[in-house]
Amino acid sequence: MATITDATVHVTCPGRNYVTLKITTSDGVTGIGDATLNGRELAVASYLRDHVCPLLIGRDAHRIEDTWQYLYKGAYWRRGPVTMTAIAAVDVALWDIKGKVAGLPLYQLLGGAARDGVTVYGHASGDTVPELLQDVQRFLDRGFRAVRAQAAVPGLERVYGQRKGGGDTYEPADGSLPSVEDWDTGAYLDFVPSYMAAVREKFGYGFQLLHDVHHRLTPIEAARLGKSLEPYRMFWIEDATPAEDQEAFDLIRRHTTTPLAVGEIFNSVFDCQHLITRRLIDYVRASVSHAGGVTQLRKIFALAEPYGVRSGSHGAGDLSPVSFAAALHLDLSIPNFGMQEYMAHLPGYEEVFRTSWTFEDGLMHPGDAPGIGVEFDEDAAARYPYSPKYLPVNRLRDGSVHDW
Template sequence: MKIRSADVNVTSPGRNFVTLRITTDDGLTGLGDATLNGRELAVRSYLADHVVPLLTGRDAGRIEDTWQYLYRGGYWRRGPVTMAAIAAVDTALWDIKAKAAGMPLYQLLGGRSRRGALAYGHASGQDIPELLDSVRAHLADGFQAVRIQSGVPGLGPVYGVAAGTGSGGTRYDYEPARRSADGPALPVEETWDTRAYLRHLPRVFDAVRQEFGPELPLLHDGHHRMTPIQAARLGRDLEPYDLFWLEDATPSEDQAAWRLIRGHTTTPLATGEVFNSAYDYTTLISERLIDYVRSAVTHTGGITAMRKLLDLAALYGIKSGLHGPTDVSPVGMAAALHLDLAIHNFGIQEYMRHDPRTLEVFRTSYTFQDGLLHPGETPGLGVELDDEAAARFPYTPAYLPVNRLRDGTVHDW
């Protein structure tokens, strides 16, 4: 079974997505997600100009060999663009292999380890009453775990907090990616104050626990905004509220910084959504400095690489918490769900529902019921790309925001 062709599709049904489709000489097709938010065209060029010409004529069944060929053969290794491109090829080849076998992908990964993957939703509000309404709406939608994000008194818009709950009480599209049809799209600039945030957040969790009790799993994302000692303080201050995890408390490039955090709090820790290889985790995993791996299949070299990373984490008692935002396409989400169902050390799956326009372009078979996600029983990934629908949504430049302190200094977020 040889690769006959490969093509790259860029479409923007509410968000920009980059999708690789590989076609074999016997007519099987496989999809891979290569979306890199705000840098989509860089990955499209990497794939179309440098990777696709290497694929024609290769054996579609040699997934491990192809992964190594693209990773080691290119000389320049790692980085988000390279690893997103490799992930797209790898995921598409797994899709083809499972279709050829007539099985959903999770069967080829070892079969089902659970009924479904526990998912958490994103509850948020500009103030505490609005946040509580958002939690109620997520529970009504079937979620059994929720991430808690709140505006901070005295600050304007904060990334991770929806502008309003809107009709029906639930908002999933909190990311203020700016788009413009008549001029350059520039990132929104937000203002941040870490001390104000640290003072406010324990009050937020106190209100949520008083309203919803001790059983509901609660998560929080720090978006890399704290220094290690600030993160240590927050983890300690939130211990009475029994968090499922505190995520991305500090920039994680300095893995050793997490020793300080771990030494000061028993709040479970998660990080890694901006990582793109197992090497980014070596200290964090080997020293048990985190409890959950947060990378996305799309940004970490695909199913082959993610399975190896999660197997390494399992040796140290660390679980999965795979990244699942709306800028990972339904193809990337499906890949995560097949892994979630198969691996032993599953923890939880992030789930943001895609825009209805996105689901017109990507036809999916995965389901969400009673708080659990399931990838479905369709052979392969269970996602198909509708080319006609995709053509109705041309690429539109959009960027996530830039964060600044009150004095104008560019800050992490």
């Protein structure tokens, strides 16, 4: 029996803050898991160091399901993003260890590949419609088969999803206090259909087109948006309304045939059980790191399969390469895969995380290295100390706080 002999937490900031859990066994095998919760990283780091890591020492490293249940049920105070992110880090690290011991990549342990590669979408944006069109072209020229389109709303100074400068990612979190963004729902609803029309007019329908609402709308406003976007054959609109009220999606569903995706802030199967079993969504976007790891997310996707709901896992740059690699392994193995978000990481990450995934012709593959296929350099991580950053706060024009 290989027991856990050490569990250490590393906080690093190669462009973004990441929390990495490293577990070592009595056989000298190591595994890593992502414990990043954007804007609340130190809360998870403390939960791991002070409450979880001491419980791991001496446990059988290969009893992954038992360890998951022990950490979930044994805490009494269940669920929530901090708890589930910490459990996810342990879970992924143990799967990484099991793959290394078996000499197999994680997807082989999950039943093998169900497809040749994982379709991913890139993030196109622009301060103007012509800039957005140029950015869509850039992704299509690189072979992407799916593109998310976000454009600045005229009259609003800052809008979610706008990338500044070069590269494929952006960092909305900054400063020691949250920045404030303004919002006008009416202006947004009037503007979005016009730039989706421009994208389709210029590039046609030979690729998948996506859009993120980012929880900004009421259910009836979301229904209006979905209806107005029907001519442009969206692959999905994401997070159209806050999902705490799962029944709200019934109202949206009754008014539009535009596919609905939600779930990047979900922490467990209970957050989406009603949405899935009532067929109120088309894609569940829960992530490996925030929904309890591979063990729990695999169960969520298994629940979704008989209801015709497919996966669409969150994969923004606020999840470390460890989380993204684990997601690719899961994507490759499940029968009801839909789409995988892919936002490249900021420069500096490659010094800390050495990855083995590949991208070709719009498809990604996690690679065949044993485990999850990511190596963590502790010395490099130490060169990038934690930097306090907060996500923005959103306010309407009258000053009231709105969903960001």
